[in-house]
Amino acid sequence: MDHLTSMAVFARVVEAQSFSSAARTLGLSKSAVSKHIGRLEDRLGARLLNRTTRRLSLTEMGEVYYRHCARILREAEEADLEVGRLQDEPRGTLRINAPMSFGLLHLAPCLPGFMEAHPHVRVEVSLDDRFVDVVEEGYDLVVRIGNLADSSLIARKLAESRTMIVATPAYWNAHGRPRHPRDLSRHNCLEYAYLSTRNEWRFRAADGGETLAVRISGTLNANNGQILCDAALAGTGVARLPAFIIGTDVAAGRLEAVLTEFAPPPVDIYAVYPHNRHLSAKVRAFIDHYVDWLRQRRQEMPFS
Structure with missing residues (x-):
């Protein structure tokens, strides 16, 4: 991509009408500017500038080439400005x-x-x-x-959200409320398909000690929490769900949380x-x- 730099140098030389002025604008030495122009002319196989001790002038080829270089530089500047606007203003x-x-x-x-x-x-x-x-x-x-x-x-x-073990009050009345996570083995536990510990629910021990892992099984496996919530609300079984899904149903009494002293870690x-x-x-x-x-x-x- 070095020839693109040489194109930019060439355009600045033309606009400044001087190697020295272009060098100062670009922060380069005069010899470096001269090398860029020389490499560009060698690459193109054409003279772009007529040089005399008093002035610079474009050759016919140079005039054509400069128009393209100036357009490319303008588009590059517009691209920089557009990115800047995207960075500064949401769009x-x-x-x-x-x-x-x-x-x-x-x-x-x-x-x-x-x-x-x-x-x-x-x-x-x-x-x-x-x-x-x-x-x-x-x-x-x-x-x-x-x-x-x-x-x-x-x-x-x-944010973070509690995870709760819930079912309807009618379900608990019919099947019994578990007093320990182990008691869930006799319940219809509704499974979330993307749970990393599939077929296993984890709890914190009541004394704050090590984690308890309990194998569960049930008649429904779904890859969406709302499906499990709806099934629990219908009395189908027990769900392990985050409060951001079931919190309003628990607050309204439609679902009842159990084993709160063994609450799974929040997510x-x-x-x-x-x-x-x-x-x-x-x-x-x-x-x-x-x-x-x-x-x-x-x-x-x-x-x-």
């Missing part, structure tokens, strides 16, 4: 991915306010409970829940985005807006 397309239930309940309501505040940003939202590859699939930002694997991605914690909720020294304005603006929105709703949100 362009913002691609977000989030888990289905969380996205519907706690992301979708935030979007209208963000778009109103930033009318030059077009938002594309994809809701999916599977683990997406942020970089390979071209997302600007994803919401992830739970432990994060080590990676080159940047993560900002948004963390993160905004995750690719590592980039120049974080784009649209991503930065959305994260700041979302954190403020979550903070304002903290009293309403059944996370903890």
Whole structure:
């Protein structure tokens, strides 16, 4: 790409009508400027400048070449300015991915306010409970829940949510309330397909000691938490779900939490985005807006 630098040097020489002036503008020595022009002429096999002790003038070939060089430099400057505007002012397309239930309940309501505040940003939202590859699939930002694997991605914690063991009061009345996690073995436990410890629910010991692992089984396995919540509300069985899905149902008495003294560890909720020294304005603006929105709703949100 060195010839592009030589093209820029050539254009500056023409505009300054002097090797010395161009050198000062570019922060180069006069000899370095002369070498750039010489290499360019050698590469093209044509003389671009007529040089005398008093003045410089363009050859016919030089006039044609200069027009192209000047256009290329203008486009490069416009590209720099456009990137600068994108960095300074949120604009362009913002691609977000989030888990289905969380996205519907706690992301979708935030979007209208963000778009109103930033009318030059077009938002594309994809809701999916599977683990997406942020970089390979071209997302600007994803919401992830739970432990994060080590990676080159940047993560900002948004909130945390309790995990609860729930069923309807009618289900507990019919099948008995467990007093210990081991008692879940005789219940119809509704399974989340993407749980890392599939067929196994983990709890904290009541005395704060080591983690308890309990094998569970049931008649429903789903890859979406809302499906499990709906099944639990219908009295089908027992669900292990985060409070951001079931908190309002627990508060309203539609679901009853048990084994609270053995509560599973809370899950963390993160905004995750690719590592980039120049974080784009649209991503930065959305994260700041979302954190403020979550903070304002903290009293309403059944996370903890």
